Amino acid sequence: MSSLEEGDPKLRGTRAPSRMQGQAARSTEESTHEAKKPFQQVIDVSTGDSHRAGMKPVSFVRQVLAACVYPELLDENNLPLDARQRAHKLLGACTGGSVGSYSATAYGIPYVCKSVAEFIMKRDGGVRSNPEDIIFAPGSTKTLLMVLHLMASGEGEHCTAVLTPMPCPHTLPMLLDMAGLILVPYQLMEDRGGAVDLEELHRALETTRGRCSPRAIYISNPGNPTGHVQDRKSIEDVIRFAATEGLVLLADEVYQDSVYGQGKEFLSYKRVLFEMGKEYSETVELISFHSLSSGCMGECGLRGGYMEAVNLDQAVLKYLRGLQASSSPPVFPQLALEVMVNPPKPEDPSYKTYSQNAHRACEFLNDLPGMKCQPAWGGVFIFPRMHLPHQMVEEAKVLGVKADVLYCQMLLEEEGVRLGAGCENGQEDPNYHIRLCVLAPPDTLEEMLARLQAFHLRLLERFP
């Protein structure tokens, strides 16, 4: 029988998702097994999965998709005219007029590439975007994995390394392991809400000497999970650093539409790059990522993402575009992406919900003893720090888990609330954190906070 020893050591070395995280989200069916618990339903805010938490999809998008999937609906009046018209247009972009055909190319449907390029140009105040630089894949995780795979080369001190923020999205360490790349951590400044510090970037880079070959720097803006939104200067600093140190810049901008901090605005890396003049705009290799899992759509399960690759070597870009030749990206989510980048009307009121939620959650948590929550300016998570009782930390050691994982396990068991343990975001220091997604209907959020509070206070009594 094929045994573990015969398997790929790179795979064996891939860090396992923690028991809490296991899958991105468990199915709702599982909550029926929890019928004997003191709570009715599990509230899962551990991932950026807003639909799971009760947020409703955007009607227009779903109406368009329904008509695309079942074109008989194009002739019926129970769907609004504008949705039907959009569906008709999108079907025209599908081979054979069917969403069941393969994407026309390995990198996606050309018409949708064009729509995305137009969106980017409009977003960035006219900075040109080339449709040939746009590549689709089933989710931003996949787009990132494709880039990491493309960059995987070298042994020992020549092995590709990626500067990675701490904390980072909880799936990123696993992706790097799988792609065979070295993770080089750089700490984000918690007391400044997760800001990037140039000295820290330099320090991190120093650690790679003779050990590995840093070729890329990853950053998410708005920050996942910190909620930090970079200002122009910060973005310029990172670009200059990437330029000087010879790094490909991987900018994860999936939460670009979720910015709510006072006086904060989203500036894309692309825009800032091009506004820094030719010296940078014509040289820095930048790949930006966006997806349907964004705050405004929350369509995580549809698996749709794209990247824009700028200033890449043309021969290399050709390979990147051809990576999915034998399994082209799914059509359905590309159509949803087209509607996302080309909405019928300006942003809807659901945006207000997120900013209120984040503010409310932060305030509430700051009132709990031992909890410190930095204000989030954007993104969909908050990432409060916890001071956990010494006895609990000891108990966790005995059980062979990290203390924040134990906290989350107990919370799930006792109160039916699933949060993310901060260690999943790569945070190795003794400051424990929890990760909460604030994309939920306000009353679900209130319920969740109430249960968390009850648990937390009980915990502090149990472990004085």
Place this chain on the structure above:
Amino acid sequence: MSTQAVNGSVSRGKVLTLDTMNPNVKKVEYAVRGAIVQRALQIEKELKEGVKKPFTEVIKANIGDAHAMGQKPITFLRQVLALCSYPALLEDNKFPEDAKQRARRILAACGGHSIGAYSASQGIECIRQDVSRYIEKRDGGIPSNPDNIYLSTGASDAIVTMLKLLVCGEGHDRTGVMISIPQYPLYSAALADLAAVQISYYLDEDKCWSLDVTELKRAVTAARQHCNPRVLCIINPGNPTGQVQSRQCIEDVIRFAKEEHLFVMADEVYQDNVYAEGCKFHSFKKVLFEMGPEYSSTVEMASFHSTSKCYMGECGFRGGYMEVINMDPEVKAQLTKLVSVRLCPPVTGQALLDLVVNPPQPDEPSYSMFMKERTEVLAALAEKARLTEKTFNTVPGIICNPVQGAMYTFPRITLPQKCIDTAKEEGLAPDMFYCMRLLEEEGICLVPGSGFGQREGTFHFRMTILPPTEKLKDVLQKIRDFHVRFTKQFS
């Protein structure tokens, strides 16, 4: 990497270059979307711009995309997907009750009752249960455990995942993977990308592309000199050859796999596409279990299926699954970890798969229309398979094996020496040269046999049998005329 120029500004070469990128990616080729398709797209563009050509459209008979060629989707499937996409339609009385019932069940299994929520990374549990039931029914009651079912983004995703899991080792110990020649180039591409060793075994063209165990033995024995053979891949019904393996052959392959300690990967995506009289689809799993516990409890296997082919043709949805059998529990844990990294397969693809394994039953309102549509699609394909074989065999210089199943024909073409020499001068494989000429003169896009592998000195092309019957007749005629012309021109 970075140099300070005289004026103080930074200048450097690119970071990501052909030298610093993943060297394996450079070795990957996938002929189905290769150079000839690029030229076909270019010609389409020229036609659109009004350039005059001897034809008015390019017929893309290179890719197994049924809907692209005008095949209609199955109504029931699309109705349920529309209901899942926009659940407000559940109030619309134009949708049949059985479609609504399926949609409600799928939505109940989704987080927040939305297909927009992530699912478990192995796939929605109740869908995996439905897949197991389907497999049990298909295989005469042989049990299938939903825990062994992994839903995937098309079968290709599952195939690549399995290969990632199995390929390891260095030098002499590097994993060798047996693949048929000719083969579907997903396999050769994946092996190149993983830097696995490809072990080619030849199908017998003179015996209708059948598989001979002595050839398997020859290939694996030779391979043991330089690698560690661990995997045997087989496509049944075959792509590009269309052969449907006999039950005896499948038993022989299983026996061989056990003797040589090989993991069997059975690609069965065309399992409903069987046309020839006397041919029947036998699932590898069924045969394995009917060979008794000596085999059924030891031989490690993964079977693959998808929503892209058969009667559905829903390639764009990327629905698929694999069933793993007799996998070491620790290896299975690695597999589960591996699939969790990409979060989950598209939920719409999972929903579609659920309908394929759980279609309307005789007592349900959609049953008769569903069966009518399904039968029509499969009957049309069977007819086109016969027509294709018959027509090509009337052409001097083309020999066409019966298209027993799948969606393609892979006829052998005789090419005059002058053609071979001219092709060499132009740096093209002779069958690529032939296909390019056909494309330029008739606007028909095929894939040359060199993209799939063939015996040295032989030439083929792969054509899909998907165009509508009348158009297919026209295509066959044009290829016949072209071949005669071409042969004359190069003699």
